Amino acid sequence: MERLPHWTRSHLVAIRAIVVLTVLTGVIYPLLVMGVGQVLFHHQANGSLVRKEGKTVGSALVGQLFTGKDGKPLARYFQTRPSEAGEGYDMLSTAASNLGPEDIVDALPVPGHAGRKSLLTQVCARSRAAGELEGVSGARPYCTDEGVGAVLKVFPHRVVSVNQPCPTTPFIPKYRGMAVECARPGEDYAAGRTVPVRGSGNVTGTGSGSGNVTGTGSGSGNVTGSGSGSGSGSGDVSGDVGGKLGGNLSGAAVPPDAVTASGSGLDPDISVEYARLQAPRIARERRTSVEKVLALIAAHTTGPALGFLGEPAVHVLELNLALDQAR
Numbered sequence: 001m002e003r004l005p006h007w008t009r010s011h012l013v014a015i016r017a018i019v020v021l022t023v024l025t026g027v028i029y030p031l032l033v034m035g036v037g038q039v040l041f042h043h044q045a046n047g048s049l050v051r052k053e054g055k056t057v058g059s060a061l062v063g064q065l066f067t068g069k070d071g072k073p074l075a076r077y078f079q080t081r082p083s084e085a086g087e088g089y090d091m092l093s094t095a096a097s098n099l100g101p102e103d104i105v106d107a108l109p110v111p112g113h114a115g116r117k118s119l120l121t122q123v124c125a126r127s128r129a130a131g132e133l134e135g136v137s138g139a140r141p142y143c144t145d146e147g148v149g150a151v152l153k154v155f156p157h158r159v160v161s162v163n164q165p166c167p168t169t170p171f172i173p174k175y176r177g178m179a180v181e182c183a184r185p186g187e188d189y190a191a192g193r194t195v196p197v198r199g200s201g202n203v204t205g206t207g208s209g210s211g212n213v214t215g216t217g218s219g220s221g222n223v224t225g226s227g228s229g230s231g232s233g234s235g236d237v238s239g240d241v242g243g244k245l246g247g248n249l250s251g252a253a254v255p256p257d258a259v260t261a262s263g264s265g266l267d268p269d270i271s272v273e274y275a276r277l278q279a280p281r282i283a284r285e286r287r288t289s290v291e292k293v294l295a296l297i298a299a300h301t302t303g304p305a306l307g308f309l310g311e312p313a314v315h316v317l318e319l320n321l322a323l324d325q326a327r
Contacts, residue, residue, distance in 0.1 A: 058317045063268035065114040075286045077320045081257045085265025106163045108185040120149035136253040141198045144171040153192030269313035
């Protein structure tokens with residue numbers, strides 16, 4: 001019998017290898033893994049679904065929004081952290097914003113363009129909204145009272161509050177002796193020097209707060225340091241900074257996870273601090289005691305992974321289900 005040509009034998013070997021590997025890795029191995037998962041980890045392998053009264057209400061692995069048809073938070077329920085996954089917790093669009101700490105200048109809306117909020121303004125707006133919902137101060141460093149980033153663009157002969165479109169009153173009236181203007185949509189301020197204003201320290205003008213402050217007025221919140229009245233030192237920012245930005249600068253009342261999204265946009269947990277912040281509202285809406293709500297939070301708090309990785313967390317869906325069952 002004639003031997004097949006060398007090139008033919010090589011091709012047959014390759015074809016056999018492809019068939020064998022396809023069967024092993026494409027059929028046998030997936031079926032084996034699926035079988036082991038279904039037998040040993042049935043709940044996890046099927047999505048860690050959470051059920052209530054026989055109906056699937058969510059997954060223990062994926063967060064969900066607790067909002068009404070109008071998009072506003074349902075006051076009777078604990079709220080999750082923000083999500084950048086689609087319209088919120090969309091498993092088909094899991095993603096983060098990819099915005100970094102240097103993203104502090106908004107792109108203001110103009111005809112034909114919706115504009116874009118910077119990461120700083122998003123954080124400021126979320127903090128203000130959370131503060132209003134929980135009845136606490138939503139003030140944060142580098143944020144104005146209206147919930148946008150407190151950022152100036154400084155030119156040789158003018159200063160612009162770039163995140164406050166006209167017509168509005170800038171969060172500070174003057175900077176280094178120059179009047180601060182509101183931003184005019186469509187104008188290019190890229191050539192200006194970007195100056196974020198923290199709201200405390202090295203401040204002169206009216207208002208009380210921390211740092212070298214002079215002037216009169218008041219600034220609410222957890223501010224430490226010198227009080228109102230005349231003080232020492234000169235500052236880079238002049239104007240009504242104490243009253244505008246002096247609130248709660250030594251430690252914001254609204255925790256970080258209430259204003260920032262997770263990397264996947266699907267995180268189902270919140271911090272214990274954020275859960276405890278919401279407890280008074282939940283107790284008021286459900287006509288129960290804060291102590292009972294805090295006890296539920298404690299019962300649904302899980303420790304760090306492996307005992308040392310990360311911080312304790314509260315699963316929002318499971319906590320809200322426990323609230324409904326406690327009626």
